[in-house]
Amino acid sequence: MRPPNLCVVTATVHHQTPPGAPRPAPGPAADEGLARRLKALACTAPLHDLDVRKANLAGEYTVYSMAEVALASIDLVTLNMDFDTGADHEQVVARLLPRVAAQAPRRPAAEHERVARWVLENLINVGSVDRGFRAVYGTFGPDGAYVRRDYDFKLVEEVPGPDGGVYLRTTDEAVNVLVGALDTDVASAQIAAEVKLEVLIERGRLADAQLAAEQARYRTVQYAESLRRALEATRRNVRAVDWLRAVPDLIAEALDHVADRYRHENAILTNIRRVRDEAEAVDHRTGEHKRRAAELVDIVKDCIRRHTQLQSRLLEAGPLFRAEQDRQAFAAPPARAGTDLYGQLLGPLLPLPVERASKVTDAFFASGTGLRTPAAARVCDLVDGLLTPPLEREHLGALMPEPDLVATPDDSRFSDEQMDTALHLLDLPPDAPRRLSGLLAEARRSDPELPYLLALLAVHAASPPVGVAYRQGEERLLFAVDDGTPLDDPEFGGADLIVGTATLDAAAMAAERAS
């Protein structure tokens, strides 16, 4: 069979147009626009497909609206995408469950989970080799020939996380499907959305404002994503990234953006907080108003958090570049010329058609993998081998050796009983503080070692842990004050502290913490 070549391909469906007849395609621009719309349409197909295929599932699943669950999961993955990693699979499933459960509240929870997992797996398209989708569309070539082309895309893709786990990220296509017409300049879209948000809040139209804020957040995520890619590439290879212009420009632009947005969002936050706090929940309408304002506060807070995260990454970029530069530029000069594996092999290879590129990779594979010594089996070994029962695969890994533990000697100076006695002595009523000298004398009567512990505790009490007590909402606090009286004691010197217990207003503190 002849290998396919260009003329075979373009001649597949040839339109026999008589000379002078109108071209089948109205023009290349219109054709391109059509192709773009076909691709956009294709991105939504997997969602419709879910609702079509749910009937084939074992069980009665028609009650679930799969496209809705799918859109919700794209939403969740997008919003949970972090700077470094994507969203956690299990977390996304867990957050999907309330929506799935709401669609069929009488069904068992296990079924809800099954539906959530099924939708997520289908968005990844787990069954396919590429874990992606393919749509076929047709275009007219410059000579008027009709060519069918494959459009490959992904909606949710799996990426490796720094901990070795697998995380989910939504692709640009998915975000486009989700928010629609997001294929615009990120910065200008962001500005537009936020101006709109401000106006909406001023007019008190909070429902619209919430929508705008959510869209602004998607754009923020998208911005972070493009930056993440640039920085990641920088980390890998300094020279592969344009550090003369592109990256410095990008960083400067992004820093400006962060500063600008931060100011903006703080202003918005103040604004909505006022709405939230001033709106009295007297009737149903203002109650709704108040709830929306509270949600908006959360969304804008999240935006600010994302900006702060982005900014810290931006500040790391410069030092990272310099460190890599040092490592790579100040290496010893070459002893002799070697092959530039990237520049001369991998680089020129990637743009080639896969059929031709395979010849090069095959050649590299054949001579670059090393050698294997062929195994020579004897019949008796073979019989033994075949009769040996297969080893169970260890699910739990290798057996952990029992650790050889040596009991550490108890070298603490004071025993638990001594501690209890000392604490009991210091358990003073709030209205009756005592002098340290008296406490020491009392302690000495029961145990000659005890005064040391008591003195130690009293000295600690001279600087009481007020902050901790406040945060933990404790009701009592031991304190010690020096009023200038010298300590008259055979073993200790210094000030004769006044030791007492202060009572704290736990309820008031809790109220203050909450505000």
Next chain:
Amino acid sequence: MNDTADPHTAAEQDRYADRHDEHDTGARPPGAGAVTPADAADASRLVSFGLQPKLLPARDLEYAELIRRHRDDPAFARLADAVATGLGLVVLEVSARAGMALAAAEDSVFSVRMGDYSRRAASDSTDRFLHGLAHLAVAAMAFPRPEDLADDGYIGRITVNGVDSFVRQACRRLEERAEEAGENTDPASDAPGLEAAWRVYTRRSATGATKDARRLSGSTIGIIGKAVAFLVDSGFLQKTADDAGGTYRTTARYQLQVRDLASSAAMAELLELGVVPVSDGTAALAPADDSDELVADAGLPFHSH
């Protein structure tokens, strides 16, 4: 001259020492007769050590002694090389650092076939390409600059995830370039072989969750992970950590194999295809720029070109 007390080869070494002296004085013409079965056994033994790629002379006294003999005795060296050639092996280097570095000659019983390497790759041309590309990418990442490949003391470090991101980045640049040029890179449906190589890589998922928490073998990270594991078995890489999908460093043997064999073989194939990559000996991983001048005050020590 043989002060190593190895009873196994002591007798041969004595004999050898005598011959060696004769040879040095020119009393015996080179290559003339006098190869004893014991010499042949030693030469074959050296080759058999070379066939254990993870074994290093530094770890085995007998191996180290045979390497030394190969260096000092040309007749023995010729004999050992002839044994290797007869078995279908190519001798890349015999040295204390790499041992007897052997590679399989074409169609040798020792060579690795794609079908044995991966059953899927044997039947699926896309997978076949991805497996081959993974090996090339690992090498390119291990020796990113020409001087790294040339410098005997260089030790490359790679991570599995790093290799994947490296190739993905290269693919993304090509994708962006194609977009700028307004090309339609979607392949025609009935000619999958004409799809651009980078596109094949881009559309394969990087990783994927599996039921038993192992790497998804068909994903690009899975394919690179397989390549790396295979190279470890070939004595080409050593694992240093589990970070970033596995962190590895290169061995002297890997450098030899890539420098002396694999890169030239692949290059020859590329030239056959009519693609002539030109290099001035500097790394091609430089930023694309259209200005000719060094940018003032940029503080960067490389020219734009």
